[in-house]
Amino acid sequence: xxxxxxxxxxxxxxxxxxxxxxxxxxxxxxxxxxxxxxxxxxxxxxxxxxxxxxxxxxxxxxxxxxxxxxxxxxxxxxxxxxxxxxxx
Numbered sequence: 783x784x785x786x787x788x789x790x791x792x793x794x795x796x797x798x799x800x801x802x803x804x805x806x807x808x809x810x811x812x813x814x815x816x817x818x819x820x821x822x823x824x825x826x827x828x829x830x831x832x833x834x835x836x837x838x839x840x841x842x843x844x845x846x847x848x849x850x851x852x853x854x855x856x857x858x859x860x861x862x863x864x865x866x867x868x869x870x
Contacts, residue, residue, distance in 0.1 A: 783846035787823045787830070790814055790839040796821065801832045 789799055789806070796819050800806055804825035811821045822843075830840045844852065 783826055784824050784849060785827050785842050785846050786844040786849060787825060787827075787833075788820055788841045788843050789823050789833055790818060790820045790841075791837060792817050793819065795837045798836060799823070799833060799838060801825075801829050801836075804829045804833075 787804075791799055796811070799821065804823050807822040807824070811819055814820050827842060827845070830842075833840050
């Protein structure tokens, strides 16, 4: 199961946040405060203890169930509407 995570770390830790089962979106890095940065990542929530052991703070932005529901909603909104004249 994949969740959307926000990982916060200092400049020494940030380059080393990669762990098995986590896809870090380095293009999402933002400055939180002096020498404190935040980055998004997709991974199983089971990676959180590993990240915390490295000194990171981790917040779950969307659980795997939330992401599944979001993707289903977007797919439904993007699906072509049926043609009332043909029923297709």
